[in-house]
Amino acid sequence: MCRPAYYTIAYEINPWMSLRRQANAGRARAQWERLYQLLTRTLGVRVDLLPPRSGLPDLVFTANAGLLQGRTLIRSNFRYPQRQQEEPVVERYFRRRGFRVVTLNPRYRFEGEGDALWLGKTLLFGFRFRSDAQAHEELTRILQARVLPLELVDQRFYHLDTCCCPLDAETVLWFPKAFDRYGRRVVERLAETISVSEADAKRFVCNAIVLPAPAGAKGGPGGKDIIVQAGLSTPLRRQLARRGFRLHEVNLSEFLKAGGSAKCLVLRLA
Numbered sequence: 001m002c003r004p005a006y007y008t009i010a011y012e013i014n015p016w017m018s019l020r021r022q023a024n025a026g027r028a029r030a031q032w033e034r035l036y037q038l039l040t041r042t043l044g045v046r047v048d049l050l051p052p053r054s055g056l057p058d059l060v061f062t063a064n065a066g067l068l069q070g071r072t073l074i075r076s077n078f079r080y081p082q083r084q085q086e087e088p089v090v091e092r093y094f095r096r097r098g099f100r101v102v103t104l105n106p107r108y109r110f111e112g113e114g115d116a117l118w119l120g121k122t123l124l125f126g127f128r129f130r131s132d133a134q135a136h137e138e139l140t141r142i143l144q145a146r147v148l149p150l151e152l153v154d155q156r157f158y159h160l161d162t163c164c165c166p167l168d169a170e171t172v173l174w175f176p177k178a179f180d181r182y183g184r185r186v187v188e189r190l191a192e193t194i195s196v197s198e199a200d201a202k203r204f205v206c207n208a209i210v211l212p213a214p215a216g217a218k219g220g221p222g223g224k225d226i227i228v229q230a231g232l233s234t235p236l237r238r239q240l241a242r243r244g245f246r247l248h249e250v251n252l253s254e255f256l257k258a259g260g261s262a263k264c265l266v267l268r269l270a
Contacts, residue, residue, distance in 0.1 A: 001266055004032050004060040005052040009258060013080045014158050016259035028254035032060070035227070035250050035265060042248075043211060043225055048269065050093055056086050061260050062267040063113040063161060065090040069143055072100045076112040079130050102142055108135040113267055114159035119191060120169030123147045126160025148190070150183035157201070161263045165206045167194070167245065168224065173208070175201035196236055204261035205232045229261045 009022050039045040053059055065086065066075045073094045078084045091101050104110050108131075115131040116139070117124045125147050127133040136149045150160065154177065157163035163178035164187075172191045175198070176184050187193060196205055209227040226240065230249040240247060252261050 001032075001036060001047050002050040002060045002062050003052050004028050006054050006057050007060045007255075007258075008057045010057045011082050013082060014259040015156050016257065018257075021257055023254040023257045031250070031252050031254055032265065035252065035262060038227065038248055038250065039209075039266075045211065047266075050090070053089055056089065058083055058258065059086050059089065060255075061114075061258070061264040063264045064111045064159075065267050066094075066112040067116045067139075068267070068269055071098065072102060072142075074102050074104065074110070074112075074139070074142060077104055077106060077108060077110050079109040079111065104135055104138045108132045108138065110135040110139075111159065114161050114264070117160055117164060117166055119166040119172065121145060122190065124160060124164065124166070124187070125149045126152050126164070128152045129155060129158040148186055150186060151180040152178055152183075153180050154178045158259065159264075161207055162204060162259070163201060163206050165208045165210065165263070166191075167210055167226070167243075171243075173206055173240075175206055177201075194236075194239060197233060200233050200236055203231050204229050204256060205236065207261035207263040209262045209266055227262045229256070 007023060007028050009017055009019060012019060036047065040047050050062060064076055066073045075087060075091055078087065094101055111130040115126040123139065123143065123145055125136045125139060127149055128151050133149050136147045140147045157175065157178040163175040165173040167173055170191055171194065172187055173194045173196065174187065175196050205228050211225040225246045225248060227248045227250060230251045237247060250262060255261060255265065
């Protein structure tokens with residue numbers, strides 16, 4: 001994670017960002033801190049901190065920095081120049097901590113966990129708005145894993161993690177209208193799906209952090225903690241609770257103004 005010391009709406013690179021609708025800096029810091037305390041104190045997660053950097057307001061959205069496999073980071077190639085300045089900062093941070101850093105062909109755009117989510121041993125790869133379809137071939141080669149490209153069709157859901165959240169190896173929470181017809185078929189063949197309403201999708205409830213059940217925990221796919229933007233609908237809350245998921249709702253309204261929520265604020269290291 002990265003503290004939002006310099007977080008602001010400094011430019012407009014997705015439909016949610018508006019220079020006329022600024023984030024409240026104090027409120028953003030308080031909301032981020034509540035998320036951090038929930039992860040570290042309540043749920044016992046170890047969190048490493050990437051130092052914030054002046055002039056890089058979106059560095060707080062660490063999910064976009066890359067994709068980790070073991071001690072290897074596949075670093076992002078950001079589409080927009082405003083975020084390309086984050087690339088050397090992220091690369092230095094991980095190299096200094098002993099990670100191997102790999103970059104894709106510079107012709108291809110790739111925005112890390114924003115567009116790359118593991119469903120069991122299969123990587124779901126969103127493309128069109130931020131990442132390029134051709135990147136999936138290089139990801140397949142580097143990861144030695146099955147990578148399934150999914151085309152996104154709604155600019156409001158510009159990253160895969162804004163409209164899709166694997167809850168476990170067999171279940172996906174998603175907003176199906178954000179995908180083209182072929183992508184919907186791919187996901188529906190691969191997993192059991194839980195669809196969210198457009199109202200829930202616009203609250204970014206799919207941009208959730210899912211923590212696996214502790215080692216040795218009994219039961220089926222449930223028993224996991226999900227951190228999600230506050231305000232999800234009652235039917236969805238009940239549906240997830242019936243499946244054994246423990247919901248932790250957090251208000252991240254100031255980050256929604258930039259098109260991000262809980263998942264955007266974390267990059268999974270292990």
